[in-house]
Amino acid sequence: TQKQPGGVKPNAASSNLYDIPVFGNVSVMHYTDCHAQLLPVYFREPSINLGIADMRGRPPHLVGEHFLEYYGIKPGSREAHAFTYLNFEEAARTFGKVGGFAHLSTLVKQMRAQRPGSLLLDGGDTWQGSATSLWTNAQDMVDAQLLLGVDVMTAHWEMTYGAERVLEILENDLKDKVDFVAQNVVDRDWGDPIFKPYVIREINGVPTAIIGQAFPYTPIANPGYMIPDWSFGIRDERMQQMVDQARGEGAQVVIVLSHNGMDVDIKMASQVSGIDAIMGGHTHDAIPQPVVISNSGGKTLVTNAGSNSKFLGVLDLDVKNGKVRDYRYHLLPVFSNLLEADADMSAHIESVRAPYKEKLEEELAVTDSLLYRRGNFNGTFDQLICDAMIEEMGAEIAFSPGFRWGTSLLPGQPITFEDLMTQTALTYPSTTLNNMTGERIKVILEDIADNIYNKDPYYQQGGDMVRVGGLRYAIDPTAGIGNRISDMELNGKPIDPDKEYVVAGWANVNEPLDTRPIWDVVASYLRNQKTVNVTELNTPKLKNVAGNPGLAKSFQQ
Amino acid sequence: TVLAAWPKEAFEANSVDSALNSLMGQSQLEGSDKIEIKAPDIAENGAVVPVSVETSIDDVESISIVAEKNNTPLTSAYVMSPRAEGFVATRIKMSETSSVIAVVKAGGSLYSTGKEVKVTIGGCGG
Amino acid sequence: MANTIKIRARVSGDTTTVKALISHPMETGLRKNSKTGEKIPAHFIQEVVCEHKGDAVLTAQWGPAISKNPYLSFRFKGAAKGDTLTLRWVDNKGESDSIETQIA
Ligand SMILES: [Mn+2]
Ligand SMILES: [Mn+2]
Incomplete structure (x- = not known):
C-alpha cells in the first residue's frame, strides 16, 4: 500500500481516500x-430532491440508490455514506462524524x-x-x-x-x-x-x-x-x-x-x-x-x-x-x-467556544429517533420545530422555512442548545403568530413551491419547500404556479378558503420584529418533553413524480 | 419644441389594448426580435423593478413600457427625437407577477417584445 | 424644490449616455395613511424633458407606476464633451424642477 501523507491516519478500509494523484499545473x-460548523457533525443527505422538466434525473436531482448507480459508487461503502442518506444511522455509527x-x-x-x-x-x-x-x-x-x-x-x-x-x-x-x-x-x-x-x-x-x-x-x-x-x-x-x-x-x-x-x-x-x-x-x-x-x-x-x-x-x-x-x-x-x-x-x-461553553452544552432533551432536516419536504428536526411552535405558541398550523443547513442527530444523542442552534441561528429569529385565511395559506404554499419547482431555474431561489405542522396537503411539482397545491386539510377537514386559521412562523424577511426567538420556543418545548421521538413526518402527498430519480425508492407512494 | 399633453386616458386605461389605443390610436402589436427588454427574472421589490428597453429598429418615434397585470398597465411612454438612440431605462411598480411589454412605435407601426417578471413573497433559502 | 435631480451625462464617440435620479414620492393616489385611514392624494411626475441645444432629445411621459425616487436613463447622438444638457420635470400638482449639467 502507498504511504499516507502527513496528518492523514492510515485506515485499512479506505487507504486511498485522500491519496489522489497530482495532475496538471493549476x-x-x-x-x-x-x-x-467548526466541529465535526453528522449530516444526512436528502432522500427527496426532485428535479422536474429538464432537471428530472439530472445531477443534482438524484438520491439514494439512483445516485449510487449514476456515479458507480459501491453500496455500503464510505463514499456511499458520504454522498447519500442510505442506511444513515448504521453507516454514521460505522464511519463517524464528518467535517470540522x-x-x-x-x-x-x-x-x-x-x-x-x-x-x-x-x-x-x-x-x-x-x-x-x-x-x-x-x-x-x-x-x-x-x-x-x-x-x-x-x-x-x-x-x-x-x-x-x-x-x-x-x-x-x-x-x-x-x-x-x-x-x-x-x-x-x-x-x-x-x-x-x-x-x-x-x-x-x-x-x-x-x-x-x-x-x-x-x-x-x-x-x-x-x-x-x-x-x-x-x-x-x-x-x-x-x-x-x-x-x-x-x-x-x-x-x-x-x-x-x-x-x-x-x-x-x-x-x-x-x-x-x-x-x-x-x-x-x-x-x-x-x-x-x-x-x-x-x-x-x-x-x-x-x-x-x-x-x-x-x-x-x-x-x-x-x-x-x-x-x-x-x-x-x-x-x-x-x-x-x-x-x-x-x-x-476551543477559544471561541470557551466563553459560551455552558450554554452550548446544555442538554435540552434526548432524541430516540434520527433527527435531520435536508430534503424537499419536512425532515424530522423540522417536524420537531413545527410541533414546538404549535404547542408553545398556541397555533393550529406552523410554518418553518425550508433551509438546507442544519445538522443531524443519531438516536440516543442528547439535543444540546448548540444542536438546536445549528437549525435556527439567524439574525432574524423572531417568531410570528398570524390569522391567515385558507386562501392566503394556499397562495403562500404556491409561491414557495414555484421557487423550488419552476421549470426555468433562473426563477428558482434554492432552498426547499416550507415545512408545515398541522396542515396536510398534496403537491404536484410538475404543475405550474397556482396548480401545484391541492387537498389542503386540517384535522381531517378541508381547509376553507374564507376561514381564518392561526398560523405560527419564524424568519420573517419583511421587517425586524421583537418577538420570542425561535430557539427559545423550541428549547422550552424540548425541556418539557425530556425525550423526543419523531417517527411520523408531515410529508405532503406527492403527485406525478412516481419513478423520479430524485425520490428515494423507499419514499415511492 | 411642442410637447404632447400628458395622455391621461391612456394612463387610466385598465387594459393593454385600451391604453395603447388611447395613446397611439392602435393596439395591433407585431412581435420583433429587434427589441430587447431587460428586467430581473424575480423582482427584488415589486415597487422598484428596473426595466430597460433597447431596439435596433430605425426611426423610433416612441417606446412605451407596459406591465400587463397592473390595474392600469401603461407605466410610461418615451417620445424620441431623431437624435435619441433606441434605448430607455427606468424603474416601475408591479402589483403581481406579470409580463412586462416594450412597445416600440416606428414608421406608424407598433412592435413589441415581453419578459416575465416574477413578484414573490420571499423567504427561505439554502 | 431645488436639488431634486442628480444627473450623470457622459459622451463616448458620438453617443451621450444620460442617467438621472429624481427625489419624488410618486404617490399613486391609492395608498392609505396607516394611522388615519385617509387616502394619500396622487402626487407623481408626469413629464420629464431632456434638452440639448434647444432640442428636446427625449420626452418621458410617466404615470404613477413609476417607482418612488425615479430613475431615467437614455442615449442620444450629436453632443460633445462640455456641452450643456438640461433636464426638467413637472408633476400632477404643477410642481417642477430642473438641472443643467455639462457633458463629461
Ligand atoms: Mn447554504
Ligand atoms: Mn446559500
Missing part, C-alpha cells in the same frame, strides 16, 4: 456552505503541500449557521477562514449580518488576505459595482481569474432591509463582460466561484461562454464529478461541493499554451476520524 480547492474545520484544515494543508501554489476558494454561507457565529457577529468564522488560508470568497448568508458589518469585515479582517468577489452586486441608485468582480492570481505562472457570483436572490430570500442599498440578480450579461475582460487581461483560466445554486449554474454555463469551470454552492449538492456543459465558446465544468464542511473539492487543470487541455476532479469527504485535527485550528475553535 489546482483549485473549493469548499462551500459550511454554515459555520480542524480536520478540513489538515486536508487543505496536505493538498497544498502536494499542489504548490493552489488556491482555496470559499463559496459563501460560511459566517452563518451556528450559535458562536451569531454571538460573535461572524468573527469566529472570519478568523477560521484566515487560519484555513482562504484566498477568495463570495457570499450569501454573510449579508444577513448587514451591509455595514460585511464592509467592516472586508476592511478590518480580509483586506490583503482574502479577496471578496461578487460581480452581481451593484448599487441600487446608479448600478455601480459594490465589490471586486474578480481577481486574477498566478498559479504556477498561469494567470487564473476567479469571478465571484453572490447569491442572486439575497434581498428576496433574506431580509432586504439589511442591505438596503445593494441590488443583486443573476446578471448574465455582466458575467460575460467580466469573463471577456479577464481574458483580455491575460487570464488563461477563468473560474466562476458561484453561489447561484446548481441548476442556475448549469443554465448559466450554457449561456455564458469562456468559463472553464463554475464551482458552485447554495443548493448544498455534493456532486462527485463535474457536469460538463457545452456552449458557444466550448465546454464549461459545473461542480457543487456539498455543505457543512463535509467536503473539499479539488480541481486539477492541465493548462498548456494558454488553454485548459484536461482536468481531474475529486470531491473529498472530510471524515473526521481519518484526518488528524490541526492544532492551531483546534485551539482557535
Whole structure:
C-alpha cells in the first residue's frame, strides 16, 4: 500500500481516500456552505430532491440508490455514506462524524503541500449557521477562514449580518488576505459595482481569474432591509463582460466561484461562454464529478461541493499554451476520524467556544429517533420545530422555512442548545403568530413551491419547500404556479378558503420584529418533553413524480 | 419644441389594448426580435423593478413600457427625437407577477417584445 | 424644490449616455395613511424633458407606476464633451424642477 501523507491516519478500509494523484499545473480547492460548523457533525443527505422538466434525473436531482448507480459508487461503502442518506444511522455509527474545520484544515494543508501554489476558494454561507457565529457577529468564522488560508470568497448568508458589518469585515479582517468577489452586486441608485468582480492570481505562472457570483436572490430570500442599498440578480450579461475582460487581461483560466445554486449554474454555463469551470454552492449538492456543459465558446465544468464542511473539492487543470487541455476532479469527504485535527485550528475553535461553553452544552432533551432536516419536504428536526411552535405558541398550523443547513442527530444523542442552534441561528429569529385565511395559506404554499419547482431555474431561489405542522396537503411539482397545491386539510377537514386559521412562523424577511426567538420556543418545548421521538413526518402527498430519480425508492407512494 | 399633453386616458386605461389605443390610436402589436427588454427574472421589490428597453429598429418615434397585470398597465411612454438612440431605462411598480411589454412605435407601426417578471413573497433559502 | 435631480451625462464617440435620479414620492393616489385611514392624494411626475441645444432629445411621459425616487436613463447622438444638457420635470400638482449639467 502507498504511504499516507502527513496528518492523514492510515485506515485499512479506505487507504486511498485522500491519496489522489497530482495532475496538471493549476489546482483549485473549493469548499462551500459550511454554515459555520467548526466541529465535526453528522449530516444526512436528502432522500427527496426532485428535479422536474429538464432537471428530472439530472445531477443534482438524484438520491439514494439512483445516485449510487449514476456515479458507480459501491453500496455500503464510505463514499456511499458520504454522498447519500442510505442506511444513515448504521453507516454514521460505522464511519463517524464528518467535517470540522480542524480536520478540513489538515486536508487543505496536505493538498497544498502536494499542489504548490493552489488556491482555496470559499463559496459563501460560511459566517452563518451556528450559535458562536451569531454571538460573535461572524468573527469566529472570519478568523477560521484566515487560519484555513482562504484566498477568495463570495457570499450569501454573510449579508444577513448587514451591509455595514460585511464592509467592516472586508476592511478590518480580509483586506490583503482574502479577496471578496461578487460581480452581481451593484448599487441600487446608479448600478455601480459594490465589490471586486474578480481577481486574477498566478498559479504556477498561469494567470487564473476567479469571478465571484453572490447569491442572486439575497434581498428576496433574506431580509432586504439589511442591505438596503445593494441590488443583486443573476446578471448574465455582466458575467460575460467580466469573463471577456479577464481574458483580455491575460487570464488563461477563468473560474466562476458561484453561489447561484446548481441548476442556475448549469443554465448559466450554457449561456455564458469562456468559463472553464463554475464551482458552485447554495443548493448544498455534493456532486462527485463535474457536469460538463457545452456552449458557444466550448465546454464549461459545473461542480457543487456539498455543505457543512463535509467536503473539499479539488480541481486539477492541465493548462498548456494558454488553454485548459484536461482536468481531474475529486470531491473529498472530510471524515473526521481519518484526518488528524490541526492544532492551531483546534485551539482557535476551543477559544471561541470557551466563553459560551455552558450554554452550548446544555442538554435540552434526548432524541430516540434520527433527527435531520435536508430534503424537499419536512425532515424530522423540522417536524420537531413545527410541533414546538404549535404547542408553545398556541397555533393550529406552523410554518418553518425550508433551509438546507442544519445538522443531524443519531438516536440516543442528547439535543444540546448548540444542536438546536445549528437549525435556527439567524439574525432574524423572531417568531410570528398570524390569522391567515385558507386562501392566503394556499397562495403562500404556491409561491414557495414555484421557487423550488419552476421549470426555468433562473426563477428558482434554492432552498426547499416550507415545512408545515398541522396542515396536510398534496403537491404536484410538475404543475405550474397556482396548480401545484391541492387537498389542503386540517384535522381531517378541508381547509376553507374564507376561514381564518392561526398560523405560527419564524424568519420573517419583511421587517425586524421583537418577538420570542425561535430557539427559545423550541428549547422550552424540548425541556418539557425530556425525550423526543419523531417517527411520523408531515410529508405532503406527492403527485406525478412516481419513478423520479430524485425520490428515494423507499419514499415511492 | 411642442410637447404632447400628458395622455391621461391612456394612463387610466385598465387594459393593454385600451391604453395603447388611447395613446397611439392602435393596439395591433407585431412581435420583433429587434427589441430587447431587460428586467430581473424575480423582482427584488415589486415597487422598484428596473426595466430597460433597447431596439435596433430605425426611426423610433416612441417606446412605451407596459406591465400587463397592473390595474392600469401603461407605466410610461418615451417620445424620441431623431437624435435619441433606441434605448430607455427606468424603474416601475408591479402589483403581481406579470409580463412586462416594450412597445416600440416606428414608421406608424407598433412592435413589441415581453419578459416575465416574477413578484414573490420571499423567504427561505439554502 | 431645488436639488431634486442628480444627473450623470457622459459622451463616448458620438453617443451621450444620460442617467438621472429624481427625489419624488410618486404617490399613486391609492395608498392609505396607516394611522388615519385617509387616502394619500396622487402626487407623481408626469413629464420629464431632456434638452440639448434647444432640442428636446427625449420626452418621458410617466404615470404613477413609476417607482418612488425615479430613475431615467437614455442615449442620444450629436453632443460633445462640455456641452450643456438640461433636464426638467413637472408633476400632477404643477410642481417642477430642473438641472443643467455639462457633458463629461
Ligand atoms: Mn447554504
Ligand atoms: Mn446559500
